[in-house]
Each structure stands twice: as C-alpha cells, then as structure tokens.
Amino acid sequence: MAATIIDGKEIAAKKKVEIASEVQKLKELGITPGLAVILVGNNHASRTYVTNKEKTCRDLGMHSVLIELPEMATQEELLTKIEELNGDPAIHGILVQLPLPKHIDETRVIESISPLKDVDGFHPINIGRMMTGQDAFLPCTPYGIMVLLEEMGITVAGKHVVVVGRSNIVGKPVGQLFLNQHATVTYCHSKTKHLQFHTSQADILVAAVGIADFIKADHVKEGAVVIDVGINRNEAGKLCGDVAFEEVSEKAGYITPVPKGVGPMTITMLMYNTLKSAKNTLEF
Numbered sequence: 001m002a003a004t005i006i007d008g009k010e011i012a013a014k015k016k017v018e019i020a021s022e023v024q025k026l027k028e029l030g031i032t033p034g035l036a037v038i039l040v041g042n043n044h045a046s047r048t049y050v051t052n053k054e055k056t057c058r059d060l061g062m063h064s065v066l067i068e069l070p071e072m073a074t075q076e077e078l079l080t081k082i083e084e085l086n087g088d089p090a091i092h093g094i095l096v097q098l099p100l101p102k103h104i105d106e107t108r109v110i111e112s113i114s115p116l117k118d119v120d121g122f123h124p125i126n127i128g129r130m131m132t133g134q135d136a137f138l139p140c141t142p143y144g145i146m147v148l149l150e151e152m153g154i155t156v157a158g159k160h161v162v163v164v165g166r167s168n169i170v171g172k173p174v175g176q177l178f179l180n181q182h183a184t185v186t187y188c189h190s191k192t193k194h195l196q197f198h199t200s201q202a203d204i205l206v207a208a209v210g211i212a213d214f215i216k217a218d219h220v221k222e223g224a225v226v227i228d229v230g231i232n233r234n235e236a237g238k239l240c241g242d243v244a245f246e247e248v249s250e251k252a253g254y255i256t257p258v259p260k261g262v263g264p265m266t267i268t269m270l271m272y273n274t275l276k277s278a279k280n281t282l283e284f
C-alpha cells in the first residue's frame with residue numbers, strides 16, 4: 001500500500017496561525033518579536049531563504065531586519081554587526097544565513113551570537129542545553145521534524161531511529177532530539193559499513209545526506225516512517241530529496257515529500273523560536 005504523505009506545508013500553515021495569534025497577544029503587552037537576518041554574499045538559494053524568512057516575519061506580525069553584507073566583507077565587519085544586534089532591545093533573534101563565504105570562520109561567527117538570541121539553535125550553549133534536556137532554542141530543521149511526527153500522531157518512544165548524515169545543523173541534533181524522546185538512535189554516515197543493514201531496521205529513517213535519490217526502497221523496512229531532509233537538484237535540474245520518492249513511497253508507511261515536507265517547517269520553527277525569545281524578555 002502507498003505511504004501516507006506527511007504534508008509539511010499544511011502542518012507549517014497550521015503552526016503559523018498559532019504563532020501569529022501568540023504574536024498578537026505579545027504585541028498587546030508592548031513587545032513585537034524582532035528577527036535580524038544577516039546575509040553575506042550572493043548565494044542564490046540563500047537569498048531565496050532569507051527573503052522567505054522576511055516575508056514570513058511580516059505575515060506573522062513580527063519585526064524583521066535584513067542586513068546584507070558583500071561577498072568580500074571581513075569577519076570583523078560581520079562580528080561588529082552581530083555585536084550591535086546582541087545589544088539591540090528590538091531584536092530578539094539573530095540569524096546568520098549559512099553557508100558563509102570561505103574566508104569567514106563559521107564557528108567563530110556562531111559563537112559570537114548571544115545564546116539568548118540564537119534562534120537558529122546553533123550556539124554551543126544551546127546545543128549543550130539541548131543535549132542535557134534543558135530548555136534551549138532547538139535547531140529549526142530537527143525541531144520541525146519532531147513537530148511533523150507529533151502532528152501526525154507518530155510515537156517516538158521505544159522506536160528505532162536511524163539517521164543517515166551527521167551534520168551539525170541536522171543529523172547530529174535530530175538524533176539527540178529523538179534520544180530525548182526515548183528512541184533508540186543509530187547514526188550512519190559516509191564511512192558506515194553495510195548501510196542497508198542498518199537502514200532496513202529503522203522504524204523511523206531520517207535521510208540527511210545531501211545526495212539526490214540516495215535512499216532506495218531496498219534501504220527501507222516495510223511500513224517505516226521516512227523523513228527526507230535533502231534539498232538537491234537532479235541531472236534535469238529538478239528539486240529532489242535524498243529519498244527516491246516513487247519507489248520508497250510504495251514501501252514506507254509514512255513519507256515526507258520534497259518539496260513541501262520538512263522544508264516549510266524550518267522557517268516556521270524559526271518564527272516559533274523568535275516568539276519564544278521575545279516572550280523570555282517578559283518580566284513577571
């Protein structure tokens with residue numbers, strides 16, 4: 001039987017209505033959640049994401065600031081800008097769009113953002129808090145995946161989750177979030193031997209490798225939940241995920257499509273984190 005499609009666009013739309021309503025309540029108390037997004041250089045995809053972030057902010061009634069720096073901006077210029085935003089009371093969230101140009105040290109930049117405004121959830125303090133189960137800003141794509149499963153009524157506790165990929169942005173943190181919810185987690189990566197042996201045992205399989213159509217039906221257990229985090233272009237230039245959707249959807253129980261699966265949740269959870277940060281400034 002064909003898999004149930006997890007409609008990320010629809011779930012994101014529902015969440016955004018909830019966020020917009022919370023934003024209105026906060027505005028009545030005199031606080032408008034504010035997000036600053038910094039874009040360095042001319043990466044075409046990054047510009048599209050940043051424009052979508054700005055638009056979503058406006059749609060939800062939030063304040064949004066876009067700071068554009070040229071490709072050749074120095075690391076010092078970027079750090080000075082972040083320092084300014086760290087001290088700006090109208091800004092509750094700061095995000096530096098990744099990837100950065102090669103001459104800029106990404107780790108140094110992420111660590112310069114105040115952990116209290118790190119709505120991307122990439123700062124080591126937020127990562128550490130997440131790992132120890134404390135309140136933290138959770139990275140938006142992994143957080144979005146957890147919300148998708150919750151909205152679909154898919155339980156996580158006791159499940160065997162296999163994550164293929166170990167990036168700092170998606171693979172590592174998503175495994176941790178599953179562990180926090182009492183799943184048994186296996187990480188696979190480019191050096192993993194017998195990949196299919198591992199993936200075919202997964203109750204929930206997360207593909208975050210960045211290779212078009214990498215996960216085939218043979219990698220998947222009958223009835224598994226398959227989460228596709230990939231955003232790739234195939235030889236024909238068509239947007240596609242890490243999962244060979246046509247064949248895998250014949251075997252899986254649930255599957256996220258690309259586009260309109262995990263992707264729309266990333267920006268939605270960014271809005272959620274910005275709202276959360278603004279709420280944190282409320283004095284009781």
Ligand SMILES: Nc1nc2c(c(=O)[nH]1)N[C@@H](CN(C=O)c1ccc(C(=O)N[C@@H](CCC(=O)O)C(=O)O)cc1)CN2
Binds near residue numbers: 098141231260263264
């Ligand atoms: N500072 C950050 N940089 C990057 C992040 C991030 O979370 N923080 N994630 C990605 C890019 N990204 C947001 O920044 C992002 C990627 C994809 C989507 C999305 O909605 N994708 C659509 C398809 C879009 C298309 O047509 O190209 C989908 O899957 O439906 C949203 C946000 C790297 N950088």
